[in-house]
Amino acid sequence: MSDQSMIQARKLTKVYKRGGETLRVLDELDLDIDAGGFFALMGPSGSGKTTLLNLIGGLDDATSGQLIVDGTDVAELTGSELAQWRSDNVGFVFQGFNLIPVLTALENVMLPLGLTPLSKSEQRKQAEYALELVSMSDRMKHRPRQLSGGQEQRVAIARAIATDPKLILADEPTGDLDRDSANAVLELMTKLNQELGKTILMVTHDPLAAEFATNQIHLDKGRLAEVRERGAKSGAAAAGQLGGE
Numbered sequence: 001m002s003d004q005s006m007i008q009a010r011k012l013t014k015v016y017k018r019g020g021e022t023l024r025v026l027d028e029l030d031l032d033i034d035a036g037g038f039f040a041l042m043g044p045s046g047s048g049k050t051t052l053l054n055l056i057g058g059l060d061d062a063t064s065g066q067l068i069v070d071g072t073d074v075a076e077l078t079g080s081e082l083a084q085w086r087s088d089n090v091g092f093v094f095q096g097f098n099l100i101p102v103l104t105a106l107e108n109v110m111l112p113l114g115l116t117p118l119s120k121s122e123q124r125k126q127a128e129y130a131l132e133l134v135s136m137s138d139r140m141k142h143r144p145r146q147l148s149g150g151q152e153q154r155v156a157i158a159r160a161i162a163t164d165p166k167l168i169l170a171d172e173p174t175g176d177l178d179r180d181s182a183n184a185v186l187e188l189m190t191k192l193n194q195e196l197g198k199t200i201l202m203v204t205h206d207p208l209a210a211e212f213a214t215n216q217i218h219l220d221k222g223r224l225a226e227v228r229e230r231g232a233k234s235g236a237a238a239a240g241q242l243g244g245e
């Protein structure tokens, strides 16, 4: 594993069993994601994108294979270790924002800091700083329903970076936004990647959103179909990087 590796999957397999049926959602997937990149994860509906994101974030277990995230074998962590690891290392951003409606923007961003040893006033300071980074300092006391969708997503991004994780996992973060709000969110993610060095893995169906990423990873039927660097022609960068064959 290189020093630059953020995610390394080897023969990663996820099988769901429903009744008598077996669904192989990830099929011996081999994948390497370097630290410091902004990766768009693409592929047809049902190709396993969300499943992969959930495994990387420790929200679900693999059926078999190995998954190393920033040097940690996620499968070896117990329940409470996993919760702490997730809190320290991974920020999640979802399509539907997932903010708590009765809490203000500031309180939402402070939530993940509850798992850190910081005092309440330090938590508040750090949450304020995260809101400043997403240009939402003037909406700290607003509740989610008093914000536009784009503003809600920026608060959700502030919540994702509040504990200063190295890795941001985003599942269709612009799926519910109009083009302008989507672009603002994508520009913000670009800033987090370029200026704060966050590694970002973003599921998206939107080719325009994927253009913001430095690399595109395409899944098909639970396998790697293509890896493409920005600017490279389709397939050109994939030689030697395809897994599972």
Ligand SMILES: Nc1ncnc2c1ncn2[C@@H]1O[C@H](COP(=O)(O)OP(=O)(O)OP(=O)(O)O)[C@@H](O)[C@H]1O
Residues within 6 Å of the ligand: 016, 017, 018, 023, 025, 043, 044, 045, 046, 047, 048, 049, 050, 051, 052
């Ligand atoms: N908990 C589950 N139990 C059974 N099947 C599941 C479960 N979660 C996902 N699946 C199935 O696994 C397959 C892959 O789902 P996944 O959400 O990873 O795909 P996706 O590529 O993210 O799709 P989309 O682009 O539509 O969001 C789908 O056929 C889905 O129905």
